[in-house]
Amino acid sequence: MDTQKDNNFSFTLLDGTTFFLGSAFAKVVLVVNTASRCGFARQFDALQRLHDRYQTSGFTVLGVSSQSFGKQESDEPCDIAAAIKAKCSNVTFPITQLTAVRGKAIHPFYAWAATQVSLLGRPKWNFHKYLIGKDGELITWFASSTDPLALKVIEAVEAALAK
Template sequence: MPNAHDFTFSKLNEPGEIKLSDYAGKAVLVVNVASACGLTPQYRELEALYEAKAPKGLVVLGVPCNDFGGQEAGTEKDIRTFCDNSYHVTFPMTGKVDIIPSAKRHPFYKWIADELGESALPRWNFHKYLVGKDGELAEAFSSKAAPFEPAVLEAIHRALAA
């Protein structure tokens, strides 16, 4: 049975891949992101969370997607520039992916749909999946769940302690 460690993403605006297997032994918060969304300020909290928890084994992984309101319409270079200049993002970022059109859906999100059903897929930008150290899906949070909400922090704490 597959788990998150079986999936790879292209890197944002640079050659190479991000292999989730490289994060075995770490908890990973996978977040579909967008540059022109009302929730875009979550980047600030995601970066603060990454800076605070990376030494303890948390990785935040930003996954740009234009499926929700066309709010990530720029090129990968545009996205990288926006993240660097507006939010000083240092956590890893993937290349743009498709989530909603099932024919083009990224394999990670296909796995989510296969495991949990289509209703578990993001409905908007900044949906969060917490992957445990073992690569299993530990928790999912809606777009409106801020990175420092108690439920999110408690789930991260549990994942890091496992």
């Protein structure tokens, strides 16, 4: 995959603060487009466990709230937070305000990521996952159905942290 190390992207979090992603962040990040009313929302617990396991090693999950697939997310940040809390009582990784992951209003990160992967590697539904390295490169992607604690995800995260 092509590396574009100068790409730094920002997201607005539910609390209104900004999350910067890219080489300036210098962490391994699993970017996951989320929707609290999606059947895959059960993955919030596994995402939290993954975040907890590797957080002290320089890893985080970034949940990107999106209505790009079936409008399965609330509009307001407080409603998104409440719905996520109802699914997983202790989500501590950052969650963004509504963000388009496809279409005319696509977020710049997702537009860039689409150029880094094949058509198969682009989000087809909620809970698609991109693993971003410390240097801002897109390392790999995982389909929505991939459990965040699957061996292939763990191995990819550990390899990225070891770099």
